[in-house]
Amino acid sequence: MTKIFISAGDSSGEIHAAKLVSEIKKIEPGAFVSALGGDNLRNSADRFLFNLIDLSAFGFWAPFKQYFRLRKLFNRIKTLWSADRPDKVILVDYYGFNIHLAKEARGRNIPVYYYISPQVWASRAGRIEKLRKYINKMIVILPFEEKLYKDRGVDAVFAGHPLIDLVPAAQWRYGEKPVIGIFPGSRPSVAVKHLDTLYKAAALINKSIPSEFLVFGTDNLKDLYAGCPYKVVFEKDFKQRQNLTLALSVSGTVSLENTLLGIPMVVMYKLSALNYRLAKMLVKIKYITMANILTGKMLVPELIQSDASPEKIANKAIEMLKDRELLRSVSAELASLRSILGNSGSARRAAGIIMEKA
DSSP states (O other), rough: OEEEEEESSSSSHHHHHHHHHHHHHHTTTTTTTEEEEEEHHHHHHHHEEEEEEEEEEETHHHHHHHHHHHHHHHHHHHHHHHHHHSSEEEEEEHHHHHHHHHHHHHHHTEEEEEEEEOOOOTTTTHHHHHHHHHEEEEESSSSSHHHHHHHTOEEEOOOOOTHHSSOOOOOOOOOSSOEEEOOOSHHHHHHHHHHHHHHHHHHHHHSSSSEEEEEOGGGGGGGGGOOOSSSSEOOSOTTGGOOOOOEEEEESSSHHHHHHHTOEEEEEEEEOOHHHHHHHHOOOOSSSSSHHHHHHHOOOOOOGGGGGGHHHHHHHHHHHOHHHHHHHHHHHHHHHHGGGGGOSHHHHHHHHHHHHHH
16 A cells, blocks of 8 residues: 655645545545545645645745745644655645655655646746755746756656646637636735726626626635625636636736637736735746647737736726637637647646656
């Protein structure tokens, strides 16, 4: 029986972590999995240890606020490993905490596999050196990441993006009346910061071009949408999202999902003034939206910080809605990016690598 420890602290990564566990179980049904994560890993693991998702320890300062809880958890894991040593450790994104687990596992001579790389290509490239020291294999989900790591001496392999298995093929359309999706994000701090701005942008759009609006919420934030002026959708199958003409979205996983669905979008993001200054110093890429990063151009508009005002968001959206040919062209180019993100079966391939069946 192989004993596996897996840690995932981000909600989107945790979904993929749970899928990875299910694929491991197909290879070795008797494998025993202990997990840090959220509800998805709670349901798929044999032993669930702690809900990391609920800590919401993201950004520059949140991890410091949770320092003592994370330190206590780390000490608990060390004690657990001393009593019940895992055969393999799998880490999923969430660098700030997981790198400490990687170092501890390395010190105990436990093989460490990293599935879904931290975005070292966007900021803090120095993290690659620590990853090289502490992990055995980096399993990446973006095509350009494999070379990045290999060039720095890290054993890396591209497994394809797991969203390929979750997000259906694009079927974009523009009906008689635009259907516009509002995506404020799944993290509480992000959604709270952006929701009012997106609501106001929607109202301005509707004055110029009467439209149907759908707010795409997440189960963990249902209370946030009380009193919402638009219909709120909670879905996991993308059926209603496939009907969108345009999306107003924060950056992040949701924008890549919309890319695969071929949904044109206006992407926005706001940080606190201090966090923005820090980000300007650390972030080394030109774009924040994966569609723009992959194409090397501003395929979809990005409005950041002071530019992410209701008026500017609405103006960009109205400009796009008035040009159906532009929308059709953007949709087609977004959908075409699916082919460069690999074939289906990312979690299956990752499981094979980890269980040495690839």
